[in-house]
Amino acid sequence: MAPANALPTDLDVLVIGTGAGGAPLLARLAGAGLKVAALEAGVRHPPEGIATDEVAQAGIFWLDERLSAGNDPVSFGRNNSGRGVGGSTLHYTAYTPRAQPDDLKLKTEFGVGEDWPLEFAELEPYYDELEYFLGVSGPAEYPWGPPRQRAYRHPPLPLNGAARLMQKACAEIGMKTSPAANAALSRPQEQPGYGTRHTCTNRGFCQAGCSVGAKASMDVTFLALAEFHGARIVDGAQVTALTVKGGRVTGAEFMRGDEVEHLSAKTVILAAGAVETPRLLLMNGLANSSGQVGRNFMAHVGVQVWGQVEDDLRPYKGIPGGLISEDTHRVPGLVGGYLLQSLGVMPVTYATQYARGTLKWGPELVRHLSGYNHVAGINVLGECLPYEHNYLELSDELDARGLPKPRVHFSFGENEKRMTAHAEALMRDLWGRIGARDVWALPRAAHTLGTARMGRDPETSVVNPVGRSHDIENLWICDNSTYPSSLSVNPALTQMALSLRTADALLDGLKQA
Amino acid sequence: MTVGEREAILALLNSPHVTAPTRRALLERLDARYARQFFDEAEFGRLRALSVRLVPHDPAEMDLAGTVDHRLHSGVGDGWRYADAPPDGEAYRALLAALPEGFEALGGEAQDAAIPSIQSSHPYAFEDLLAELTEAFMAHPLTQYRFGYAGFADAPEWPRVGPNELEPREVAYGPR
Numbered sequence: 001m002a003p004a005n006a007l008p009t010d011l012d013v014l015v016i017g018t019g020a021g022g023a024p025l026l027a028r029l030a031g032a033g034l035k036v037a038a039l040e041a042g043v044r045h046p047p048e049g050i051a052t053d054e055v056a057q058a059g060i061f062w063l064d065e066r067l068s069a070g071n072d073p074v075s076f077g078r079n080n081s082g083r084g085v086g087g088s089t090l091h092y093t094a095y096t097p098r099a100q101p102d103d104l105k106l107k108t109e110f111g112v113g114e115d116w117p118l119e120f121a122e123l124e125p126y127y128d129e130l131e132y133f134l135g136v137s138g139p140a141e142y143p144w145g146p147p148r149q150r151a152y153r154h155p156p157l158p159l160n161g162a163a164r165l166m167q168k169a170c171a172e173i174g175m176k177t178s179p180a181a182n183a184a185l186s187r188p189q190e191q192p193g194y195g196t197r198h199t200c201t202n203r204g205f206c207q208a209g210c211s212v213g214a215k216a217s218m219d220v221t222f223l224a225l226a227e228f229h230g231a232r233i234v235d236g237a238q239v240t241a242l243t244v245k246g247g248r249v250t251g252a253e254f255m256r257g258d259e260v261e262h263l264s265a266k267t268v269i270l271a272a273g274a275v276e277t278p279r280l281l282l283m284n285g286l287a288n289s290s291g292q293v294g295r296n297f298m299a300h301v302g303v304q305v306w307g308q309v310e311d312d313l314r315p316y317k318g319i320p321g322g323l324i325s326e327d328t329h330r331v332p333g334l335v336g337g338y339l340l341q342s343l344g345v346m347p348v349t350y351a352t353q354y355a356r357g358t359l360k361w362g363p364e365l366v367r368h369l370s371g372y373n374h375v376a377g378i379n380v381l382g383e384c385l386p387y388e389h390n391y392l393e394l395s396d397e398l399d400a401r402g403l404p405k406p407r408v409h410f411s412f413g414e415n416e417k418r419m420t421a422h423a424e425a426l427m428r429d430l431w432g433r434i435g436a437r438d439v440w441a442l443p444r445a446a447h448t449l450g451t452a453r454m455g456r457d458p459e460t461s462v463v464n465p466v467g468r469s470h471d472i473e474n475l476w477i478c479d480n481s482t483y484p485s486s487l488s489v490n491p492a493l494t495q496m497a498l499s500l501r502t503a504d505a506l507l508d509g510l511k512q513a
Numbered sequence: 514m515t516v517g518e519r520e521a522i523l524a525l526l527n528s529p530h531v532t533a534p535t536r537r538a539l540l541e542r543l544d545a546r547y548a549r550q551f552f553d554e555a556e557f558g559r560l561r562a563l564s565v566r567l568v569p570h571d572p573a574e575m576d577l578a579g580t581v582d583h584r585l586h587s588g589v590g591d592g593w594r595y596a597d598a599p600p601d602g603e604a605y606r607a608l609l610a611a612l613p614e615g616f617e618a619l620g621g622e623a624q625d626a627a628i629p630s631i632q633s634s635h636p637y638a639f640e641d642l643l644a645e646l647t648e649a650f651m652a653h654p655l656t657q658y659r660f661g662y663a664g665f666a667d668a669p670e671w672p673r674v675g676p677n678e679l680e681p682r683e684v685a686y687g688p689r
Binding site: 048049050051052053054055056058061062063064065066067068069073074075076077078079081158159160161164165201202203204205211309311312313314316317318346347348350351352354355356359361362363365366369370372373395407 | 531532534535537538539542566567568569589590591592593594595596597625628632639640643644647648650651652657659660661662664665667669670671672673674675676677679683
């Protein structure tokens with residue numbers, strides 16, 4: 001018998017990455033009886049090992065250095081890149097709004113940006129399935145988007161200080177608000193392949209990793225299910241190359257510790273995210289007959305407004321994004337739109353953002369930070385258009401493994417600047433209404449999107465509408481790199497929907513073959 | 514750090530309100546001191562003097578400059594840097610070299626007067642160093658105690674999350 005730690009052989013499918021792109025399809029394919037494995041650069045982070053401390057949790061972020069260029073350089077690391085079994089879902093805030101149908105039709109509606117090569121109706125059943133499986137907590141009636149076929153599984157989580165202040169301020173100007181949909185449990189839930197997931201303890205540290213399994217990160221949901229169905233997850237395995245023979249991908253080479261190893265499979269699915277996926281493709285010169293690999297990098301408009309109030313708010317408590325409004329989904333003068341969300345925050349994240357955002361130092365800095373318990377935040381998440389001037393390339397600088405570091409060029413276009421200004425004015429007005437003092441705004445971009453877009457035309461896209469590369473028949477991509485446009489909502493839920501859809505397409509293809 | 518502050522911090526950290534991994538991280542940080550390894554002695558003297566002006570603190574209580582030196586020596590990064598800036602250590606050295614001769618011996622006001630010019634000549638290094646020092650300061654258990662921050666004491670749960678809805682352990686933690 002082979003030793004338990006021996007690498008699997010005769011794989012049907014090898015998945016690279018275990019986040020919102022790789023995990024759902026891994027479970028689906030394993031459940032259908034395929035022999036599958038996943039390579040994950042990071043290691044396992046069991047919930048009970050997660051400290052309530054941001055510095056101690058640095059290990060769940062992708063800390064290999066990336067170079068940020070352009071007029072609005074994007075910060076990586078803790079801002080938006082996870083590392084570990086579960087990928088970026090280890091640190092996502094579990095905010096799970098659905099895209100609205102018109103998000104997918106930007107070009108049709110505005111004449112700019114891109115349409116998605118699929119309809120909302122194709123995503124909807126996956127949204128229904130996911131919200132139930134993950135255990136999303138949300139309102140009985142959600143005020144925006146098409147009426148849902150299936151209610152949220154659990155009632156909403158309690159609103160914290162910032163959420164209640166935003167609720168009050170929005171009511172004053174006639175803006176609708178609602179408790180947000182969050183993939184964190186307001187009631188315990190049995191999770192197939194995992195066991196009991198506990199109710200959220202309102203600990204507020206979602207971005208530092210959940211310590212009780214309440215948050216639907218992939219490790220306690222789809223990956224547990226995948227392993228239950230026999231999938232293998234090889235962790236601590238950094239992929240360094242894709243191997244190719246006769247126009248087909250044959251597997252991937254990876255480093256575990258100092259060892260270079262290889263896994264072969266009939267089909268390879270890249271799910272490494274909008275930076276590592278194009279980096280791997282560019283390093284290997286693959287799937288790029290369109291010249292689109294690395295192009296059209298997008299990061300959501302994410303301006304935040306912060307203030308301090310008399311009340312003792314304790315911004316470390318409760319789900320950070322408790323309240324939402326999508327009343328700004330369409331705003332005259334803007335292409336696309338944005339959503340508003342209330343913000344709780346962890347102390348170190350708040351402090352470093354304040355330092356970078358205001359460049360205040362000396363006694364003034366310390367005085368402001370001493371008011372942390374009184375901080376309330378509000379932010380937006382809005383459309384970012386694809387542009388020629390935003391792209392990822394390989395730099396000449398090498399990392400510790402001797403591979404080129406990625407350089408990401410990012411500058412807001414006119415629409416993003418107008419959206420930021422519009423949103424900042426609105427949020428300053430709202431925070432003025434609650435009597436906040438020391439109000440300041442942090443212009444910001446969040447999430448990594450684009451760089452290997454999906455489309456019907458092989459001349460202008462990297463993968464087809466279900467995620468198979470146009471150039472290489474057995475190479476698929478399933479992560480946020482395939483987004484043709486950014487959507488005006490957080491990407492995780494839609495990414496999981498695309499992942500299940502890709503799995504179903506792959507299984508259909510096998511049935512027909 | 515007064516005896517009273519230390520006792521209060523240890524009392525909460527050692528209570529059942531704190532999980533084992535959280536306790537481990539914070540106890541280690543409470544007394545962390547680092548031997549200089551990355552910068553030379555003159556550079557480190559300047560770094561320490563600059564650190565005290567940027568993020569006012571007592572170096573005997575928390576070793577913020579040492580934290581920076583240690584991080585650079587260990588080679589750990591934060592996942593990104595400005596493409597126009599050299600690697601962190603090099604950028605910080607250039608920032609420190611741009612301070613006037615004898616900076617560490619100047620009075621506080623004279624030191625403060627010298628800071629805007631290094632901020633404008635080395636904007637990325639200034640921002641990165643300020644953020645790194647601020648992180649080390651805010652992550653320190655003594656700062657957290659003085660600011661009345663009790664968020665790490667979450668082992669039971671926070672059943673009530675609205676404004677002014679504090680648990681006894683939150684009310685009790687911090688200077689009276």
